[in-house]
Amino acid sequence: MKAESARALAAAVTGSLLLLLVVLWVCFGFSRTFFIFLGIDSAAILGIAVWAAINYSSLDRRLSLARRRAVDGEELRAQYSLLRKEAGLPTPFPYDQLEAATDNFRTVLGSGASAAVFKGVLPDGTAVAVKRLPGDARGDAEFRAEVAALAAVQHVNLVRLLGYCLIPRGPRFLVYEFMENGSLSAWIFPGGAARPLPWRCRHDVAVEVARALAYLHHDCRSRVLHLDVKPENILLDGGFRARLADLGLSQLLRGNAARVVTDTRGTPGYLAPEWLSGAGVSDKSDVYSFGLVLLELVAGRRNIRKDGARGTEPGTTRDWSFFPRTAAEMVREGREMEALDARLRGEEMDERQVKGMVRAALWCVQDDPARRPCMARVVEMLCGDEPVETPPETDMVVVRLLGLDEGDEAAPPRPVGERDPSASVYFASVSTVSPR
Incomplete structure (x- = not known):
């Protein structure tokens, strides 16, 4: 049962019991019958209060654990992102981030037989070159070849692959460090x-x-x-x-x-x-x-x-x-x-x-x-x-x-x-x- 539903049910039952006491008092006054029902009603209300306290405590523990896990997850993701960056491993980028970084792919740096390269700036200020490949078999082959080659190598005179983006049944994107002076x-x-x-x-x-x-x-x-x-x-x-x-x-x-x-x-x-x-x-x-x-x-x-x-x-x-x-x-x-x-x-x-x-x-x-x-x-x-x-x-x-x-x-x-x-x-x- 969800926490909101449990609280609503407990409140409804408690209110019903209190209403029952009022009805019994009106009908029987402070008679023996009224006090018998008062004892039963009070015991029921006390049970509901104890159940609610235990449930709230358990819920609070679960929420605290979830919050701790979320914080730990964010820290782990941050550490993993840092390790990937330090190790030079390519990072997956969402398409909307690349679209924003390149101002909707406005500045063209160059184009080839099957690809175009656009200038962009990431949110942290890093200048990048975003290469867009078609989503056909040839574009996919080039994408896989380049990722397989560059993801496994590190050399000062090889262009660095910062990340990539895959769109199902759509184009592929490769994100490189930006070279200020262009091609030789x-x-x-x-x-x-x-x-x-x-x-x-x-x-x-x-x-x-x-x-x-x-x-x-x-x-x-x-x-x-x-x-x-x-x-x-x-x-x-x-x-x-x-x-x-x-x-x-x-x-x-x-x-x-x-x-x-x-x-x-x-x-x-x-x-x-x-x-x-x-x-x-x-x-x-x-x-x-x-x-x-x-x-x-x-x-x-x-x-x-x-x-x-x-x-x-x-x-x-x-x-x-x-x-x-x-x-x-x-x-x-x-x-x-x-x-x-x-x-x-x-x-x-x-x-x-x-x-x-x-x-x-x-x-x-x-x-x-x-x-x-x-x-x-x-x-x-x-x-x-x-x-x-x-x-x-x-x-x-x-x-x-x-x-x-x-x-x-x-x-x-x-x-x-x-x-x-x-x-x-x-x-x-x-x-x-x-x-x-």
Whole structure:
């Protein structure tokens, strides 16, 4: 019985007994019959009073216990929230909180093939970037891949996942720390920032991203392949320190797995040749993509771009240049400094760093994955005092696989075409794992 019902019943019975005494007094006066009923009535009222006292005491104890449990629960939740924050574990956010934090998703920081990123501020003043993924199978796969990868790793040069939000049969949201200076692409390519990123910062970014990839490949319990390394996925904080972001296409390698054949996805201009040919990917595929990023850091231009004037003639296609091929010629002829971004010439710098970065990049873009260094070795190349050895010549078969051969006018590049070479895409679908 509920407490309110019990109190109402006790009051009703007590009132009825008192009314009965009044009726008996009117009918019998102070007779023997009246006093007999008075004794019975008084005993009943006393019993009800004792029952009410016991019930109230028990109820008070239960309420006190419930209040203590509620207070303890709040303290436990606060402690758990603190532990999650200190441990870097992602926190579930309610949708209305993200909607308020982003002012109804008003400020767009960027968008990709399947996601958009919005700027927001949490109630505690923390600036965040909220990534919205569609609720379809592809969006759900990216959401799960990114949470699985980032929730289990901690590195100063990996973007931090603060939390997430799941809406049944709706979009998924990922909440990241906000990076004040945006993506690297805005700071190294023409048409971006008013002032290009100086050489010292470019070298630091190269080292920091190399360390993040080395951590993912070698120091995680389950090795992580990023599979979409490009300048757009390298973010810069307020001090221009690099954070590797967007692990939505990442793949975990568990146990002794050394290679995985999976969806052909990523960004055409940064895909390793073994992926384009369907031979499967490994950590060396990330090494290849990183090598291409290194060349773009040095040169301040896209590796794949339209050059020349042949495209102005009717019935012809414009030339597509592949900068790694040009850089290899420069290295063979000892002209590595000519690869440097023209906007940086005249700036004080260590030429050994420039030459070392170009050579390290060409080691990374070898056609044969076995000839590419691991990311730990790449970090040594970029940080070491010893000159980097001249890389061996390679055929650069990606030129043929992407249809970029400068002497072939039969057709424009197949995967790239008029598509932005920095945009991530999907092509095919297979899923098998090969042992070491």
